[in-house]
Amino acid sequence: MSGIIKQLDKDTINKIAAGEIIISPINCIKELIENSIDAGATKIDLFIQNNGFKMIKIQDNGTGIEKSNFALLCKRFCTSKINTYDDLKSIATFGFRGEALSSICTISNLKMITKYKDDVIAYEVEYSSNGDVVNKKPLAANQGTTFVINDLFYNVPSRLKSLSYTKQELKKIVDCISKYAINNQGISFSLKRLEDNKMLYSCKENSTLDDRIRLLINSSISKFLINLEDVHDEDLGLIKCEGIITNLSYCNESTQFKKTSISTNKMMVFFINNRLIDCEVLRKHIIQTYNAFLPKTASSPFVYLSLFINPENVDVNVHPTKKEVYFINDEEICEIICGNIKSILQSQDVSRTFQDNTKLTQPFQPQSNLITDSFKYRSKTEEFVPDQGKLPTEYRNESKLVRVDASQSNLSFKPLRYTTLNTSSTGSILSEDSVQSDSSNECQNLESVKNLKLEIDNLAYPELIKFFSNCKYVGIIDAEKRICAMQCDLGLYMLDYASICSVMFYQLALRNIGAFGLYKISCSEAVTVKKLLSKINITEHADVHGIISTLEDMKDMFNDYFGIEFESTGDDLIVRTLPMIIQEYTPSKEKLPLLIYRLAKRVNYDDEQICLQEILRQIALWYKIRFQI
Incomplete structure (x- = not known):
């Protein structure tokens, strides 16, 4: 075979295309049934011989086909259903590509008898393998259309050899017509085998849905x-x-x-x-x-x-x-x-x-110890009222279960550790023991702090606590979307670890307010507020002055309650210490400018409880984990 590329002849192209559309007799029957339904038929009769390979005849009482459409009826890509590709967005009919009748013509001998609803006579039309009209004559017939397909795949012997002539093809035909009968109440369907004149399927127009299902x-x-x-x-x-x-x-x-x-x-x-x-x-x-x-x-x-x-x-x-x-x-x-x-x-x-x-x-009796593998947040005030004193049976949704390697009897997790802040010998990390207890006691006794703790306790969800107590870390699924995998019992769950860590760091910070360990920034590297703000393009004098002024006014509270120490130097502030919420994990240095900016701009200092809550949330956001893989 030569390696020269050449265009296939039209006959070969049509046969290849027809072989994709018409795979077996059932495809012809399905396409013609849909055409009859599109034509508004209320009666569809199907006749087959040799399981459809020798002959398929389908007759309906629909609107029929106009004489002006005969020439293009069996041509490729000729259709009355759409005009442009965008029409596919709202297609509500069956045949719309103009390929079915063209493909049938290519691999069989096709004849059509039709009488349009407004015509006084019917026509019998025969088509060639390329869809051209080779014979047309008038005759008497009822309104509707009849297609007769003879010798299917007569010119594609390889397809005939691959198909079965036995009951398998016949079962597909019966199934197809039965299913269309179920979905189209008000239409009668029948299927008759010509060899022995046996009625294989019959469904009357007024048959109920239950009757049609029984037939299937x-x-x-x-x-x-x-x-x-x-x-x-x-x-x-x-x-x-x-x-x-x-x-x-x-x-x-x-x-x-x-x-x-x-x-x-x-x-x-x-x-x-x-x-x-x-x-x-x-x-x-x-x-x-x-x-x-x-x-x-x-x-x-x-x-x-x-x-x-x-x-x-x-x-x-x-x-x-x-x-x-x-x-x-x-x-x-x-x-x-x-x-x-x-x-x-x-x-x-x-x-x-x-x-x-x-x-x-x-x-x-159904099992009552099956529980769902999904959970969701709910407030403590929500209660389930059982119906007549009986709790409903919950069933495990198997689609939500993901099996892991059975050889892994225990999944271990070692958290990633970063040291992005400067913690060299010139500036040390202080332990929590070095924090004065007077400040801690003062903070813990604040009514606003007690209210924030009570709010967390009231919103606690026992099943969620149990889940996190028993779950095992599996690995990162998507670092961009910050999704990780956790295993609990038989369930493998996808969790947004950034959101979970944000809540966790907020609660840890609240429990330890006034008693934080400290990150002490190196004296050799003066981290000023102006320098930090310039990294996020905050350079306008008024904005910078306003931020420094706000932090200057609140620097004593930041130092006593949150371990954030600001040192005044002229018209600027130097950041000396930052809070340590959890050991062996250091938050990102690149996010520090945003923390300073938000502490000045995103906190309401007029209400004590709201002020403390918002500062804690900003610190938690600063600590939010961003894995690097």
């Missing part, structure tokens, strides 16, 4: 069905979600009576904006929700969901066969839906019946 699964499922209604969240773009789910007893009974032969593809039926799709993220969330209630031997539940999402949030043009779509906020939407499913299952999870090999029934 089995007749015994009806007594286990539960409606799912009124699920929405406009902020996430979820306009509405409705559907049917099975209760917990169905999963057990279907196992005991060996009905697990039902294809797993049948058990999860998802439509997004009336489009049949495979949504793996939603399927996993639902399975995990049911697994919290069921034993491992239980079979899969049946779930039918029809989601209506803001079209601007849905990307329908991500898969050649359009069986997948992407939508914004998929995880959040799945959690909302599964939260509603969980509430329904919890409300009925009082007792369940399991059939053993001796055909005896025994009540199953």
